[in-house]
Every structure is written in structure tokens, then in C-alpha cells.
Amino acid sequence: MNTDYRTPSFKRFLDALQQQSWELELLLSGFVLYGLFNAIEPLREQGAIANYIGNELSVFSHSLALVxxxxxxxxxxTHIILRGLWIGSLGLRYVSGDINYEKLNYSKKFEKHLAKNIGPFDRYIANLENYCSIIFALTFLLIFYFFSFFIVLAINSILLHTLITSKGYPDWLQVLSVIIFMVLNLGGIIVFIDFITQGLLKKNKWVSKLYFPIYWVFSFITFSFLYRALTYNFLDNKFGKRIIFFLLPIYIIIALIVNIEYSNTNYFNDLETSNNVFAHKNSYRDMLTKKQDMPGKMVIPSKLIQNNYLEITLPYSKDLDDLVFNFDSILKPEIDKRGIRTELFNLTINNSDSSMANSKKLSSLRKKYLKVFNQMHYFTIDGVMRDADFIATTDERDLLGFITYLNIRDLNEGNHVINLVRKKKEKDSLVVTVEETIPFWYFKS
Known part of the structure; x- marks a missing residue:
């Protein structure tokens, strides 16, 4: 096949292919829809985990991806519905032909109105074809736009993390990260302005000369060179632009609908944790049945305890880590290894003695960490103090936490309340607060 786009044969090939493209559109739409529906739950789960561990950037990314x-x-x-209507219209045209307004026996006023506004049936089919083709092309253009945005977001997050945790990196890398971060964001803002103004910066002779290097760099960073032809084909098509302006408010409504919640009570909807009068599901391990269900600050196995011991888990969080560092500053590491890191710039040659020494030091610090952690926490059950003896653990989803067991064989059967009490250092004073309260029922099996 001759692939020279200038030859008549290639144009005829494209015209013929265009006539049969609806079959591929439906096939591809179904395939992509299947993938998108299957992506919803993983995105919700990962977003919930990101929110749970306090990763704001990841929460934003997953929320945006979900929208x-x-x-x-x-x-x-919408494309499948319109394409189905188009197929049905073709079938009806084969049976019934064009619309005969005279046979409807309407008044002249309505006959004239319908003939003018609806017109021939072929025009209706042609309009449906245009809508289907535009929406289908727009969908995949949006996929590329989202892809480009997430590339820029990923680069930004890596650079931002490098700046925040720059203590462990060479000076030249810190300076380079600052420069790239500033240039990338400034360039991104300029490109975005050009995007929403439909190429305003490309229209002025002198501005376009200054803008061209930024345009060229971002075309490679965002891979937009792959789909620019599609973009410009939309911009020079009035019908396509009308569709985009029509769909834009719908997209905004969808973004708002995703975050809508239904309130069915006046008193208990805003309760996000358990207390004396409310047992929230995130406090009980057996109620965390969905993948996106995240544990609260303290978790026990169930509302009903039938054993003579009580398992208690405190999920790890960055804030909890910081409280431990604040309680005993010796534990605060010189280089914060939390978050995204790379060993690319930290390559060192260690002999076995130094490696063993580092291992012993790390083991000693872990023991001290847990000792301080236990000093910071204790429990009260119905007002009676119980000491904590936590060790580190991971759950079935590999989420880090701290676990301990309390002997409760001395409790009477019935309803009880357990409080997690935490000691904090604030400036020069020691503050004691009740961090979490969970009700439970104890009945011996």
C-alpha cells in the first residue's frame, strides 16, 4: 500500500477507511470502557491509602485520575449511545427511506417548521455521524491531555521531594532541582495560558518567538507532539469547538458529582472516629471489608470481644513518627528517608565492619524507638490504666503499624470503653491527651 499522503490512491484509501471506522470505534470504546470501569476501585483504594498515610500529593493525583x-x-x-442511534437510523432509512412530511397530514405551519428544523433524514444521520466522530476523537485527545498533565505532575513531585529532603543529596543536585522546578512550573503556566486561550501566544510575531522554545521543550516533556495534529484539527473546526464548549460544563458537573455525599442524619454524619456514643467502622478490624476502608488511629478486632485478651493496633503515620522524634530528639535521623528516594546519588563503598556497625546501630535505634513509643502511650478501660507494650507490625496489606495485647479477663461482661492516651512534648511541657476512644462489648465465650 502506498503511504504517501499526497497521492490520490492514499486519499481514496482514507476515504474508504473512514466509511468503516464506526466498527472500530465501537470495538475500541467497549474495550476502553471495560478498562476504565476496572480502574475505578484500584484508584479509590490507592487514594484511600494515600489519604491514610498523609500523602497529599498522591491524594490529589488519585482524585484527579478518578475524575x-x-x-x-x-x-x-455518550459515543456508544449516539453510535447506536446512528446504526438504528441507518436501518430505519433502509426500510422507510426519507421523511415524508406531507404524509403526516400536519398543518402547513408545523409542516414548514419540521421541514426547516429537522430537514431530510439523511441530514439527521450525517449530524449523528459528526457527533459520534467528534466525541470519539475528543475522548482520546483527553486521554493524551491527562497523560501529559500527570507526566508534569510526576516530574514536579520528584523535584519537590528532592528539595524537601535535600539534606541527603549533593549541593549541585539541590541547585539543579531548584532551577528545573522553577523553570518547569513557569513554563507550564505559560503553556497552560496558551492552551486555554487557543494559541494566543502563537499569534503575535514577537511573543511567538519567545514562546517557541518553551513550546518545543514541553512538546517533548508532555509527548504532545504525538497528538498536536489532532488538537489543531479540532481548533480549526467550528463544529468541534462547539462540542468542546458544550461538554466543558458537563465535565465540571461530573467533577462535582464525584464528591457529592448523601446525608441521612443530623447528628452522626460528621463523626469520623469512634467515641463513647458512636462506634465507627474504622475502629474495628472485622468491619474493614472493602479495599478502600482504612483503619482509624486505633483498631481492635471487633465490637464484640469474646477472648480474655484484646488485640490493639495503632496504624503508622508520618505524624505519629514526628511525635516520637519530638518526644526524643535523639531518634530524629540526620537524613529523612521517608517518601520517594533514590540511591543513584548515594553510592558508597562499605566494608563488612562498617556495614555490621550500621546494622547494630539501626537495631539499637529500633529498640529505643519502641521504648519511647511505649513510654508515650497507655490505655484506660473504664477509667482503669493499662500499660502498653507495642512492637512494630504489618497488616495483610503490608501497611505498617504497632500492635499489643491487653489482658482483659478481669473485666465484667457488658459494654466497656477503651481510651488511647498519648503523651506529647510541646515546647518545654508534657501534654497528655486522649487520642482515641472505642466502645466494645465483652462476653466470655
């Missing part, structure tokens, strides 16, 4: 998925689903479902 993007819903927008793409809306587009593809």
Missing part, C-alpha cells in the same frame, strides 16, 4: 476516568466513561458511553 478523569469518570469524564472518559461519560464520553465513551
Amino acid at each position: 478523569s476516568v469518570y469524564i472518559l466513561i461519560f464520553n465513551l458511553i
Whole structure:
């Protein structure tokens, strides 16, 4: 096949292919829809985990990705519905032909109105074809736009983390990260302005000369050179631009709908943790049944305890880590290894003696960490103090936490309340607060 786009044969090939593209559109729409629907739950789960561990950037990324998925689903479902209507119209045209307004026996006023506004049936089919093609192309253009945005977001997050934890990196890398971060964000803002103004910066002779290097760099960073032809084809098509402006408010509505919640009570909806009068599901291990269900600050096995011991887990969080460092500053590491890191710039040659010494030091610090952690915490059950003896652990999802067991064989059967009490250092004073309260029922089996 001749692939020279200038030859008549290639143009005829494209015209013929265009006539059959609806089959591929439906096939691809179904395939992509299947993938998008299957992506919803993992995105929710990972977003919940990110929110649980306090990773704000990851929470934002997953929320944006979830909104993007819903927008793409809306587009593809709309495309399938319109394409189905188009196929049905073709079938009806084969049976019934064109619309005969005279046979309807309407008044002249309505006959004239319908003939003018609806017109021939072929025009209706042609309009449906245009809508289907535009929406289908727009959907995949949006996929590329989302992809480009997440590339920039990923680069930004890596640079930002490098700046925040720059103590462990060479000076030249810190300076380079600052420069790249500033240039990337400034360039991103300029490109975004050009994008929302539909190429305003490309229209002025002198501004376009200054803008061109930024445009060229970002075309490679975001891989936009792969889909720019599609973008410009939209921009020079009035019908396509009208569709985009029509869909834009719908996308905004979808973004708002994703975050809508239904309130069914006046008194208990805002309770996010358990207390004396409310047992929240995130306090009980057996109620965390969904993948996106995250534990609270303290977790016990169930509302009903039938053993003579009580398992208690405190999920790890960065804030909890910081409280330990603040309680005993010796534990605060010189280089914070939390978050994204790379060993690319930390390559060192260690002999066996130094490696063993580091291992012993780390083991000693772990023991001290747990000792301080236990000093910071204790429990009260119905007002009676119980000491904590935590060790570190991971759950079935490999989430880090701290676990201990309390002897409760002396408790009477019935309802009880356990409080997690934490000691904190604030400036020069020691503050004691009740961090979590969980009700439970104890009945011996």
C-alpha cells in the first residue's frame, strides 16, 4: 500500500477507511470502557491509602485520575449511545427511506417548521455521524491531555521531594532541582495560558518567538507532539469547538458529582472516629471489608470481644513518627528517608565492619524507638490504666503499624470503653491527651 499522503490512491484509501471506522470505534470504546470501569476501585483504594498515610500529593493525583476516568466513561458511553442511534437510523432509512412530511397530514405551519428544523433524514444521520466522530476523537485527545498533565505532575513531585529532603543529596543536585522546578512550573503556566486561550501566544510575531522554545521543550516533556495534529484539527473546526464548549460544563458537573455525599442524619454524619456514643467502622478490624476502608488511629478486632485478651493496633503515620522524634530528639535521623528516594546519588563503598556497625546501630535505634513509643502511650478501660507494650507490625496489606495485647479477663461482661492516651512534648511541657476512644462489648465465650 502506498503511504504517501499526497497521492490520490492514499486519499481514496482514507476515504474508504473512514466509511468503516464506526466498527472500530465501537470495538475500541467497549474495550476502553471495560478498562476504565476496572480502574475505578484500584484508584479509590490507592487514594484511600494515600489519604491514610498523609500523602497529599498522591491524594490529589488519585482524585484527579478518578475524575478523569469518570469524564472518559461519560464520553465513551455518550459515543456508544449516539453510535447506536446512528446504526438504528441507518436501518430505519433502509426500510422507510426519507421523511415524508406531507404524509403526516400536519398543518402547513408545523409542516414548514419540521421541514426547516429537522430537514431530510439523511441530514439527521450525517449530524449523528459528526457527533459520534467528534466525541470519539475528543475522548482520546483527553486521554493524551491527562497523560501529559500527570507526566508534569510526576516530574514536579520528584523535584519537590528532592528539595524537601535535600539534606541527603549533593549541593549541585539541590541547585539543579531548584532551577528545573522553577523553570518547569513557569513554563507550564505559560503553556497552560496558551492552551486555554487557543494559541494566543502563537499569534503575535514577537511573543511567538519567545514562546517557541518553551513550546518545543514541553512538546517533548508532555509527548504532545504525538497528538498536536489532532488538537489543531479540532481548533480549526467550528463544529468541534462547539462540542468542546458544550461538554466543558458537563465535565465540571461530573467533577462535582464525584464528591457529592448523601446525608441521612443530623447528628452522626460528621463523626469520623469512634467515641463513647458512636462506634465507627474504622475502629474495628472485622468491619474493614472493602479495599478502600482504612483503619482509624486505633483498631481492635471487633465490637464484640469474646477472648480474655484484646488485640490493639495503632496504624503508622508520618505524624505519629514526628511525635516520637519530638518526644526524643535523639531518634530524629540526620537524613529523612521517608517518601520517594533514590540511591543513584548515594553510592558508597562499605566494608563488612562498617556495614555490621550500621546494622547494630539501626537495631539499637529500633529498640529505643519502641521504648519511647511505649513510654508515650497507655490505655484506660473504664477509667482503669493499662500499660502498653507495642512492637512494630504489618497488616495483610503490608501497611505498617504497632500492635499489643491487653489482658482483659478481669473485666465484667457488658459494654466497656477503651481510651488511647498519648503523651506529647510541646515546647518545654508534657501534654497528655486522649487520642482515641472505642466502645466494645465483652462476653466470655
